[in-house]
Amino acid sequence: MFISKYKYIDDENLIEYAASLSQKEGDLRDKLLHWDFGPLMNMSYLTNAANYLFSAEKVPFHWDGAFYKEPASLLFYCTESNGEGGETIFSNTEKIWDSLTTEQKVKAEKITMIYRTEKKAHYGGEIRVPLVQKHPVSGKTILRIAERVETSLNPVELIIEGVSDGEEFYELLREKLYSPEFMIAHKWERGDLLICDNFTYLHGRNPLQSNLKRSFKRLQIL
Ligand SMILES: [Fe+2]
Numbered sequence: 001m002f003i004s005k006y007k008y009i010d011d012e013n014l015i016e017y018a019a020s021l022s023q024k025e026g027d028l029r030d031k032l033l034h035w036d037f038g039p040l041m042n043m044s045y046l047t048n049a050a051n052y053l054f055s056a057e058k059v060p061f062h063w064d065g066a067f068y069k070e071p072a073s074l075l076f077y078c079t080e081s082n083g084e085g086g087e088t089i090f091s092n093t094e095k096i097w098d099s100l101t102t103e104q105k106v107k108a109e110k111i112t113m114i115y116r117t118e119k120k121a122h123y124g125g126e127i128r129v130p131l132v133q134k135h136p137v138s139g140k141t142i143l144r145i146a147e148r149v150e151t152s153l154n155p156v157e158l159i160i161e162g163v164s165d166g167e168e169f170y171e172l173l174r175e176k177l178y179s180p181e182f183m184i185a186h187k188w189e190r191g192d193l194l195i196c197d198n199f200t201y202l203h204g205r206n207p208l209q210s211n212l213k214r215s216f217k218r219l220q221i222l
Contacts, residue, residue: 002195018219033220035122044215051121052153059205060147067123071220081188085209091177093143114159
């Protein structure tokens with residue numbers, strides 16, 4: 001994970017910088033994930049949010065692009081942050097994997113996670129994901145565990161297949177996700193630029209509380 005501070009970067013320079021970090025060949029669409037709104041997403045609190053990402057709620061742990069195309073890394077540029085709350089949380093799944101017992105590892109390898117959500121923001125559908133996967137670049141073992149999203153605003157259903165005590169195992173992993181041994185919470189200041197690996201780390205967000213002005217630009221590097 002890389003964190004730096006910049007006074008001001010305009011969208012054009014941010015896009016150019018993010019694209020320069022891609023290992024992919026080709027044009028901008030090969031280097032940065034594009035959505036309906038293009039490669040740069042403006043994220044901020046909306047009073048009429050249809051999706052919890054734009055509400056003041058907590059955002060549970062997940063990885064980006066699960067329902068579409070998985071970027072290698074994520075770039076966040078903070079344009080406003082003021083008050084308590086809204087820290088972005090990151091959890092290192094390589095370290096969580098290393099912390100499991102042999103018996104737990106055997107169990108984890110049998111599990112398939114099924115995620116389902118309605119398309120209300122820029123993503124949606126149903127996916128089947130092996131819990132244990134390999135990082136495509138480093139080859140290290142990672143865990144693809146996104147938390148069930150229980151919200152009235154665009155919930156994400158989760159079904160755990162492959163073992164009889166899947167729910168219990170899911171709770172054990174969730175406990176680890178939030179353990180200080182594996183998790184860090186980044187408190188934002190305007191100008192923070194943060195880049196994180198979207199395979200090794202899962203990310204989420206603490207409730208915004210008084211930090212309703214918290215705003216970002218987010219790019220996804222392929
Ligand atoms: Fe995300």
